[in-house]
Amino acid sequence: MATIYDVARHAGVSAATVSRVLNGHVKVDPALAERVTAAVAQLGYRRNAVARNLRTSQTSLWAVIVSDIENPFFTSMVRGIEDVASSAGFSVVLCNSDENPEKESNYIAAALTEQMAGVVISPSSNHVDDVNLLLESECPVVVIDRELQGVDADTVLVDNAHGADLATTHLIEQGNTRIACIAGPRWLSTATQRLDGYAHALTQAGLAVDDDLIRYADFRERGGYDAMSSLLDEGAAPQAVFAANNLMTIGAMECLVQRGLAVPSDVAIVGFDSIPWADLIRPTLTTVAQPTYEVGRRAAQLLARRSSTPDGPAERVVLPTSLQVRGSSTR
Amino acid sequence: MATIYDVARHAGVSAATVSRVLNGHVKVDPALAERVTAAVAQLGYRRNAVARNLRTSQTSLWAVIVSDIENPFFTSMVRGIEDVASSAGFSVVLCNSDENPEKESNYIAAALTEQMAGVVISPSSNHVDDVNLLLESECPVVVIDRELQGVDADTVLVDNAHGADLATTHLIEQGNTRIACIAGPRWLSTATQRLDGYAHALTQAGLAVDDDLIRYADFRERGGYDAMSSLLDEGAAPQAVFAANNLMTIGAMECLVQRGLAVPSDVAIVGFDSIPWADLIRPTLTTVAQPTYEVGRRAAQLLARRSSTPDGPAERVVLPTSLQVRGSSTR
DNA sequence: AGCGTGTGTGCAATCGATTTCTCATCAGGA
């Protein structure tokens, strides 16, 4: 592998000049520049980013740490980040923490030791120490999707409570009174906010919030399935279910299908997050849609701004959610 | 940010000793080691990976360059890679080339300049120059899912031709004679192999391979939709369709649904690749299943081996596919 | 006592780029 010195020798100039030509910040005699670019082409030289990063103490990589790579919510969001990143001159690398705090911790450590230029993270726990580590080391950070108590970082969220309220109110308007909720992990802000929205809608309609109709699961398909089973087996069966994320909605549906219960006539269902190919699922699914791509885009914009102006107050962006009524909730 | 020299001063030893304690390759007086670890803890020191990478000229990052992050096939594969990577002491970063050769080229360049310890790539074109660039620079590479002509690299594939043959034969056995194929891009080995399997099955059964029944699309949902439209509008409508990947299968289904055609009674359909939540789609989809997780796992194993023993002949692993018969193909 | 051996530490070179500082060169004005 050729180094900058090889190029310099080949072009009959100093390494400093090669560097200047490559970076283009300073003026160089066109004749020399020409010789340098020729030498670069001839030797197939590509600059060693590691050495450059060491000297300039910065990289052009953004790390995006997501909690579940298999959840379409995140993949769509990543597209939003990528589009902004590439136009800002950054490359995006994705890390999958798999809802596992230990893996998350490792990836944060890696982002720090690898001197990443920025980090977008959807925390898989409310364990704030790791994220604060990033903040302390002046690494630009944007927290996404999930709110962290006690962390003063730029954040992009969606209006979870409102979305859940819309979903629940819709189910009430359809004439349901026994409405269950399959909630997410208690320690995730998205989960608690959605649960709050559900409870708020019930209260608003003069209905009681019944703990027997609430199940806490893990935002995974399996968890949704088990929660639905539990709802059907224990206590009076609900007329309708609000599931607090996409994968759990799928799990709940699978449970209902497997038991031969008809949706929505036996049990109506509304999910949170959109689901790819929702049109092909029968019945089609009523869901609370989030602007996932936009979430990513805004997060990336915040990160880019934070990179150029590290100081300044943390911003908190909340994007709207909306109810997409389809077949699974209308009788 | 504390450096190794800060730690050394704090512990009253030389930087060399700190390094030796941190890496643990060489023996150090336990008393000194104790002082060093104490100093590390006290200063919150974390070693600068960039400097280390420069000196040792290697990193502990594997880049996985996939052609479509939104395709569940790849996300499942990534899990397989991650599991092996973490037990081999590597971290995985994901790059999304988005079926775009230019982006792919950029990510390969980034992998090279960032001195990645290894690369797993599912090429989005048959433009072999970039991949050869990796090989020449002795960066361990494993090509995955798609075969590249003229590239002598470790490769993990599935038996595409056999899978397509199974799918098509199954449709023939169900009594269909006019069987269409929605094929992928001509330049991708997966696409051509699947088309070959389709043609082979037809020939074997004494049926003609009719170009009017073949459409080339782009492995995307939209492409599948358009191809299906074209098949229905031009020429005699097919009795059955074999779609060469998961997203195009979805697109084709959506087209059929939208036109009010019943599956499988009007048109039977078999897809390639599994589809998440296939159980919830009505009718349930017959597909050719691939061992996606295993593909990732094997690729990662090859990469790990190549890292430790750079020389040696390139290996080519072909994993089996199998037909999962469900509702969309059986009358 | 003297020498050889082994153990462990520190010094300093090194990885490959960037960047400050210094200096040579040249143009233009007095």
Add this chain to the structure above:
DNA sequence: TCCTGATGAGAAATCGATTGCACACACGCT
């Protein structure tokens, strides 16, 4: 002709870690 200022190129320091080499010290043997 000489001086000044501008311009641009090269020499060398630097980023932070690793590691070959030399050396100091302790110990054991003759």
